[in-house]
Amino acid sequence: METVFSYDRLFNFSYNIFRAMGCSDEHASLASKVLISADARGIDSHGVARLSGYVRLWEVQRINANPQIKIVYETPSTAVVDGDAGLGLVVAPYAMQVAIDKAMQCGTGWVSVKNSNHFGIAGYHAMMALQHDMIGMAMTNASALVAPTFSIERMLGTNPIAVVIPANEQPPFVADFATTTAANGKLEILQRKNADTPLGWVQDVDGNESTDANILKKAGALLPLGSDREHGSHKGYALGSIVDIFSAVLSGASYGPWAPPFPAYVPMPQNMPGDGLGHFFGAMRVDAFRPADEFKQHMDNWISRFRKAKPAPGHEKVLIPGDPEREMQELRIREGIPVVEAVLDDLQKLSQKFNIPL
Amino acid sequence: METVFSYDRLFNFSYNIFRAMGCSDEHASLASKVLISADARGIDSHGVARLSGYVRLWEVQRINANPQIKIVYETPSTAVVDGDAGLGLVVAPYAMQVAIDKAMQCGTGWVSVKNSNHFGIAGYHAMMALQHDMIGMAMTNASALVAPTFSIERMLGTNPIAVVIPANEQPPFVADFATTTAANGKLEILQRKNADTPLGWVQDVDGNESTDANILKKAGALLPLGSDREHGSHKGYALGSIVDIFSAVLSGASYGPWAPPFPAYVPMPQNMPGDGLGHFFGAMRVDAFRPADEFKQHMDNWISRFRKAKPAPGHEKVLIPGDPEREMQELRIREGIPVVEAVLDDLQKLSQKFNIPL
Numbered sequence: 001m002e003t004v005f006s007y008d009r010l011f012n013f014s015y016n017i018f019r020a021m022g023c024s025d026e027h028a029s030l031a032s033k034v035l036i037s038a039d040a041r042g043i044d045s046h047g048v049a050r051l052s053g054y055v056r057l058w059e060v061q062r063i064n065a066n067p068q069i070k071i072v073y074e075t076p077s078t079a080v081v082d083g084d085a086g087l088g089l090v091v092a093p094y095a096m097q098v099a100i101d102k103a104m105q106c107g108t109g110w111v112s113v114k115n116s117n118h119f120g121i122a123g124y125h126a127m128m129a130l131q132h133d134m135i136g137m138a139m140t141n142a143s144a145l146v147a148p149t150f151s152i153e154r155m156l157g158t159n160p161i162a163v164v165i166p167a168n169e170q171p172p173f174v175a176d177f178a179t180t181t182a183a184n185g186k187l188e189i190l191q192r193k194n195a196d197t198p199l200g201w202v203q204d205v206d207g208n209e210s211t212d213a214n215i216l217k218k219a220g221a222l223l224p225l226g227s228d229r230e231h232g233s234h235k236g237y238a239l240g241s242i243v244d245i246f247s248a249v250l251s252g253a254s255y256g257p258w259a260p261p262f263p264a265y266v267p268m269p270q271n272m273p274g275d276g277l278g279h280f281f282g283a284m285r286v287d288a289f290r291p292a293d294e295f296k297q298h299m300d301n302w303i304s305r306f307r308k309a310k311p312a313p314g315h316e317k318v319l320i321p322g323d324p325e326r327e328m329q330e331l332r333i334r335e336g337i338p339v340v341e342a343v344l345d346d347l348q349k350l351s352q353k354f355n356i357p358l
Numbered sequence: 359m360e361t362v363f364s365y366d367r368l369f370n371f372s373y374n375i376f377r378a379m380g381c382s383d384e385h386a387s388l389a390s391k392v393l394i395s396a397d398a399r400g401i402d403s404h405g406v407a408r409l410s411g412y413v414r415l416w417e418v419q420r421i422n423a424n425p426q427i428k429i430v431y432e433t434p435s436t437a438v439v440d441g442d443a444g445l446g447l448v449v450a451p452y453a454m455q456v457a458i459d460k461a462m463q464c465g466t467g468w469v470s471v472k473n474s475n476h477f478g479i480a481g482y483h484a485m486m487a488l489q490h491d492m493i494g495m496a497m498t499n500a501s502a503l504v505a506p507t508f509s510i511e512r513m514l515g516t517n518p519i520a521v522v523i524p525a526n527e528q529p530p531f532v533a534d535f536a537t538t539t540a541a542n543g544k545l546e547i548l549q550r551k552n553a554d555t556p557l558g559w560v561q562d563v564d565g566n567e568s569t570d571a572n573i574l575k576k577a578g579a580l581l582p583l584g585s586d587r588e589h590g591s592h593k594g595y596a597l598g599s600i601v602d603i604f605s606a607v608l609s610g611a612s613y614g615p616w617a618p619p620f621p622a623y624v625p626m627p628q629n630m631p632g633d634g635l636g637h638f639f640g641a642m643r644v645d646a647f648r649p650a651d652e653f654k655q656h657m658d659n660w661i662s663r664f665r666k667a668k669p670a671p672g673h674e675k676v677l678i679p680g681d682p683e684r685e686m687q688e689l690r691i692r693e694g695i696p697v698v699e700a701v702l703d704d705l706q707k708l709s710q711k712f713n714i715p716l
Contacts, residue, residue: 181589
């Protein structure tokens with residue numbers, strides 16, 4: 001059972017909820033734009049499905065609806081931003097803009113953020129660089145759900161990385177992926193279908209292979225990209241660690257198993273070594289390396305050559321990172337965004353609580 | 359059958375061969391230091407085993423023993439370096455030093471390199487940052503051996519990424535890995551043992567699963583990290599692509615399936631879109647984000663917490679990226695470097711050709 005909503009209806013509902021939390025017009029609008037971009041692009045786990053989660057974090061005073069976001073440390077090409085416990089959905093675009101401004105001045109800009117919260121999809125923030133002919137990067141640490149190679153303890157989040165690269169006539173290259181074999185959102189989809197995961201996505205509390213999509217509720221763990229040592233899980237573990245360190249150790253946020261959990265009912269870790277969640281953003285002007293037109297023409301050549309790579313039997317064509325999400329966005333802006341029943345229930349409860357029509 | 363050599367003997371032999379090729383004293387020394395660091399760290403595929411390959415590239419005039427390496431484009435935080443077809447073993451340290459110098463000035467430095475050749479192990483170059491309390495990064499594109507997800511065409515190299523992060527009392531975090539499930543060197547080890555690969559490392563010419571360690575000689579391909587779509591190979595494909603674009607499209611080197619092949623007998627691709635192989639280096643001063651002592655103390659805390667993560671049954675402890683290579687280096691500096699028979703034959707032929715005692 002799904003109900004289809006227009007982009008505008010979901011945007012407006014989200015905007016009104018953020019306003020009811022006390023966000024400014026500007027913040028409510030920006031947060032909604034970031035949030036609903038996830039639904040539009042088909043990353044349903046990171047869109048309106050998270051709205052009630054943000055509200056609960058605000059209710060327990062872990063989200064500040066009126067943050068004073070500011071730069072607390074900087075050099076010509078770097079900055080640390082303190083998010084003042086604001087919505088990551090507004091802290092992240094602020095910090096990415098700082099990275100872009102730095103890149104305007106000295107070629108590249110790199111910003112590490114502390115004292116923030118869940119920032120939606122990494123790709124949204126990284127894509128802010130495109131209109132300036134810059135390469136954009138975004139990453140974040142997150143609640144610990146992932147066991148390092150050879151471990152049964154949850155030490156890292158799904159810690160996504162987005163890297164976005166402009167082209168000329170071709171659409172941009174947009175990579176945006178969790179550093180685990182499968183993102184948590186993939187498990188949620190299987191849970192709703194009562195289906196099993198493939199082997200290699202999760203392990204149980206004792207480190208055994210598992211196909212239980214509910215295993216995280218039983219103290220199991222997600223596996224780093226690569227799944228097991230023989231298939232390179234130490235590389236996924238290293239990638240997730242790099243995201244954690246760039247986002248949280250560089251900035252002074254809380255890291256590793258001490259990252260603040262997203263569910264408001266989960267108690268905060270003891271002895272947190274830093275403030276809130278951390279993010280990391282980068283912007284590189286392509287003309288800090290070669291003339292922008294020349295770079296973008298070569299990106300067109302790169303992309304069209306990879307599109308024409310010989311497909312494997314049973315596959316129509318080779319995809320470029322970002323192709324599926326862009327096609328989904330075109331479809332959903334035109335035909336609407338389907339919302340599954342569990343999420344609809346959630347939105348209706350929010351509607352009643354705040355007396356805001358859905 | 360293995361013969362054990364001291365570090366110094368391998369270094370001196372390599373130095374004399376590079377001198378015989380016409381390299382300056384400084385270049386021969388640096389190239390040997392980079393090359394033999396791979397043997398010392400246990401990355402046997404990238405050490406002295408490659409020496410005859412470099413010689414063959416020099417013989418067909420694809421390596422220039424006396425390159426005029428120079429910066430051809432720059433901003434305060436970026437540069438493009440032209441390697442003048444030199445040994446990557448000397449071009450890469452030059453470019454990494456430029457990144458470090460830029461970081462001294464404005465917090466971070468980012469250098470893309472064109473017109474280079476195979477640069478040894480990425481980790482060596484990234485680790486140059488450590489003595490300056492900087493985070494170091496190094497990556498390179500390489501001969502196309504990897505099929506993108508859904509493809510049977512070899513479009514990317516094993517395109518490694520190294521990220522190196524300083525700590526205080528703990529040894530540094532040193533991640534250095536190919537963006538494939540298994541590096542080519544792992545296949546070479548299995549070939550020598552006449553053993554099969556695990557499923558998920560390679561595919562045959564038609565895209566079928568394979569366990570043939572010789573499959574690359576039969577037009578098969580290495581698989582991106584993740585192995586198949588269900589286990590996230592699109593993420594490994596994206597990572598390898600990012601390395602290719604940062605190393606070669608940003609700099610003006612040759613990219614994707616046009617990357618120059620390492621074996622000198624393989625003809626150069628037609629219509630190459632750039633010059634030689636490309637690399638990308640980064641350096642970030644940690645005190646461009648927070649005081650260096652504070653950062654390094656938190657890295658100590660991060661590392662010791664991850665070391666203490668609860669191990670899975672059958673495993674003694676959780677490793678930190680760089681642990682195995684550091685332990686290997688301590689052992690091999692002390693007890694010598696074993697050289698397998700095939701590599702020894704190769705070195706003896708070089709010894710005869712140049713009349714240089716091994």
